[in-house]
Amino acid sequence: MSYNLKLLESFSSNIPNSSLTSEPNLSAISPSTTSELTESLIRANNRSSRSVTYSPADLTNPTQTSAFQDNDLLTQMSVSQEVQEIPHSTFDNYLYATSYPPNGSSNPLSTTSINPIFTNFSVFDASGDNTTTSVFESGALRLSYNLANAVSLSNVRLEVLRSDRVVSTLGSWNQANLSNELINLASFSNFTGGSYQLRAVVRTSNGQEFSSASQAMKVLSWNRTNGTFAGETIDYTAELGTGAVIMGRGGTDTLNLSGISPSHITSINGMSLAAFNPLSGSTTNQAVFGGTAFDYINLADGREIYLQGIERLRFSDSSTFELQVRTNDNFFGSQWNLHISDVGSAWRFTQGTSNVLLASLDTGILTASGAGGGIVDISTNRLITDPSDDDNFNNYGHGHSAISIMSATANNSSGISGINWNSSVYVNDVYRGVSLQQAIRDTVSYARARNQKVVFQGGIQGNWFNSGGTREQLEQLIRDNSDVAIFAIAAGNGGPGGNLSDPSYLTSVSGVAQLETTHNNLISVGALRNTSATTTINGLTNAVSVNIASYSNRGSNLTLMAATDSPAMDKFGNMRFFGGTSGANPNVAGIASLVWSVNSTLTGGQVRQILIDTAMDLGTPGRNNSFGYGLVNADAAVRRASALQRSSDLASLYSGRSIFV
Ligand SMILES: [Ca+2]
Ligand SMILES: [Ca+2]
Ligand SMILES: [Ca+2]
Ligand SMILES: [Ca+2]
Numbered sequence: 081m082s083y084n085l086k087l088l089e090s091f092s093s094n095i096p097n098s099s100l101t102s103e104p105n106l107s108a109i110s111p112s113t114t115s116e117l118t119e120s121l122i123r124a125n126n127r128s129s130r131s132v133t134y135s136p137a138d139l140t141n142p143t144q145t146s147a148f149q150d151n152d153l154l155t156q157m158s159v160s161q162e163v164q165e166i167p168h169s170t171f172d173n174y175l176y177a178t179s180y181p182p183n184g185s186s187n188p189l190s191t192t193s194i195n196p197i198f199t200n201f202s203v204f205d206a207s208g209d210n211t212t213t214s215v216f217e218s219g220a221l222r223l224s225y226n227l228a229n230a231v232s233l234s235n236v237r238l239e240v241l242r243s244d245r246v247v248s249t250l251g252s253w254n255q256a257n258l259s260n261e262l263i264n265l266a267s268f269s270n271f272t273g274g275s276y277q278l279r280a281v282v283r284t285s286n287g288q289e290f291s292s293a294s295q296a297m298k299v300l301s302w303n304r305t306n307g308t309f310a311g312e313t314i315d316y317t318a319e320l321g322t323g324a325v326i327m328g329r330g331g332t333d334t335l336n337l338s339g340i341s342p343s344h345i346t347s348i349n350g351m352s353l354a355a356f357n358p359l360s361g362s363t364t365n366q367a368v369f370g371g372t373a374f375d376y377i378n379l380a381d382g383r384e385i386y387l388q389g390i391e392r393l394r395f396s397d398s399s400t401f402e403l404q405v406r407t408n409d410n411f412f413g414s415q416w417n418l419h420i421s422d423v424g425s426a427w428r429f430t431q432g433t434s435n436v437l438l439a440s441l442d443t444g445i446l447t448a449s450g451a452g453g454g455i456v457d458i459s460t461n462r463l464i465t466d467p468s469d470d471d472n473f474n475n476y477g478h479g480h481s482a483i484s485i486m487s488a489t490a491n492n493s494s495g496i497s498g499i500n501w502n503s504s505v506y507v508n509d510v511y512r513g514v515s516l517q518q519a520i521r522d523t524v525s526y527a528r529a530r531n532q533k534v535v536f537q538g539g540i541q542g543n544w545f546n547s548g549g550t551r552e553q554l555e556q557l558i559r560d561n562s563d564v565a566i567f568a569i570a571a572g573n574g575g576p577g578g579n580l581s582d583p584s585y586l587t588s589v590s591g592v593a594q595l596e597t598t599h600n601n602l603i604s605v606g607a608l609r610n611t612s613a614t615t616t617i618n619g620l621t622n623a624v625s626v627n628i629a630s631y632s633n634r635g636s637n638l639t640l641m642a643a644t645d646s647p648a649m650d651k652f653g654n655m656r657f658f659g660g661t662s663g664a665n666p667n668v669a670g671i672a673s674l675v676w677s678v679n680s681t682l683t684g685g686q687v688r689q690i691l692i693d694t695a696m697d698l699g700t701p702g703r704n705n706s707f708g709y710g711l712v713n714a715d716a717a718v719r720r721a722s723a724l725q726r727s728s729d730l731a732s733l734y735s736g737r738s739i740f741v
Contacts, residue, residue, distance in 0.1 A: 194232065195229055197227065197228045197290065198225055198292040199226045200225055200226040201292035202295070203297065206219065206220040208367055210347060211378065211384065215265065215298070217323070218266040221297075222263070224259050227282060230282075233256055233283075234254070238281075240278055240297075250268060250271075262730060264733050273299050274299055277295065278297050302324055303325070306329065309331055309698075311331035325387075326386070327741070328390040330389070330421055330711065331419060332392070332404075335393050338396055340395060342395050344380050345380075346379065346380050349376060350365045358405045359405055368723045371723060371733065372720050375403070388715060392404070404422075408493045409496055410496075413620050415646070416610070416647075417663075421711065421715075422715035423670075423715075426674050433502060434502070436533050436535060436677050437505075439505070439527075440483050441510050442479035442483070442508070442540070443472075443473040443479035443510075444471040445471050446469055446509075447477075456495065456650070456651060456652070457495030458489060462504050464506045464526065469509030470513065476650040476656065477650045482658070487499070487500050487501075487503070496648065499671060503673055506526055510540065510547065515547045516547035518548045524561050524565055535566050535676065537670075538569035538592060539570055539666075541572035541633075543591055544592050554592070558599050563684065564684065566601045567601065568665045569602060569605065570590075570604075571664075572591060572593060572633035573633070573662075574590055574633045575631040585633045587636070593633070597636075603639040603668055603691065604640075605640055605641070605661060606634055606664065607643075607660065607664040608642060608644060608698075626698070626711075629644055632644075632661055635705050638705060640708050641664070641695075644659050644660060644663040671712055671717060674717070675690055695708075695709045698711055
């Protein structure tokens, strides 16, 4: 039998609440029919189907047909056909029906001890916010129950009631005990904003039904507001619903809570505003929803706001509340590359851990004896260097600049803030020190020996395929380490104004970056530039309009964009706006290292997928050849990684472009 969801739900709504009690009551409900409902709903959810059995009680109860009266004729006919197929011999097994007194008394004589009884029933919002009995529309629930005397169990279903009427059935299970079963409400479009009761109903193999106590559940309707890469002020209004989903995306974004003062806020992530510290524990109790992790704000009147990519709250009294992490480094405000990718918000989750190793495939960082320069604003005790790796290929220190974007010392009132504050950095000079393949081998073996993941920034363009081996060997090396290594490689400066003349710059990235197509742990990174004057928001430089740099290679094998002209410290201690695609890929590497710091169970391919799935779309919708999958977003990426870490089954209900970004 197959029925569409709509038909079954409307049928189900005709069943009065009084039909189910804690004692058998076969007169007012057709259990076989409700089982059919459940079965089709299960099919609609792509869950496994289940056979339905019928008892003599189903067949002999004189009032059974009355339950069909209001319903679709086809339903009645189909059920009757199935009933007729049950062989008579099976009826002999159903002794329970005979235990009812013939005079119609409501008390069963001797069956209580063998009837299943719910000894535990709980259903709550799966999101992990601190309101377990309210759930966002299309959110998810977790169901647990335990049945005693479950020997005659046929199935257990979860019913939704509104005003004492069953309006939906959220699934059916045949286990006697269930623990934290996930129910995706996105499959139940009629479970809309309002107040409901939920209850479990057990059906025995002879057709008797018993219900659990019911539990209240409030469903919050919501609307969603999405920002862009620019720093914005997003107004929260009551029209967004009793729930609201607000995504600031990149840039220094303010959520304007007009009409709401700090005293209206019951909690943020389950804590008071006063207890909120961006650098300590502010992300441990977020809500997992839409495949990602949200901060949540509870208002005193019951409204809830889910937010991400928001750096600041503004209240009705014009006071503001900072959510992101800020540093005291001299040029932090100028680091537009951090602000456009929400790195300050990602720092709430991590500033880098020892589980991850950063690696540089560039011009090294040391200065040859007698040469000028030094290591500036980078803690030397984090560096793994080889004396043969010098940084004299470029006069200002190309490798030094790239490494500083990834890992400059933060909060030392000097220089810039690196994206990753803590992880060690394995420095290779592939220009004049070691071959590319030797550098990769050395770094990976160092990381594997310490059980670390390793993120390479590759300031290399043009033909590096045969540095230290054949191209096939290089590809094998990258492929063999996809579990622990990811590569962020400059797309190349092959176009006008670049230092690499590449006639194919409009249709393909350069050199090793091309391996993004065949290796899921390699990312080609194009250079994104400001195209107009920047604006300062809350002391931070924000881009107003952006485009791919004219020189940047692009094409069908461009994976992601990151900001170039990124403030960096050179080896003479000067801040320079480090340009080229070489100024972009260290941003992606640093952000990838934060993702891995949040969730070290991921493979290199999974980290790349997270960066792709959470990137900010640019240009024509979807992937395109000018921007690839878009601009990397650190906050969105670590939130996805965190959601997968904390609640994998719930976060995995969403994937690819279905993830809320
Ligand atoms: Ca909730
Ligand atoms: Ca924004
Ligand atoms: Ca933002
Ligand atoms: Ca610094």
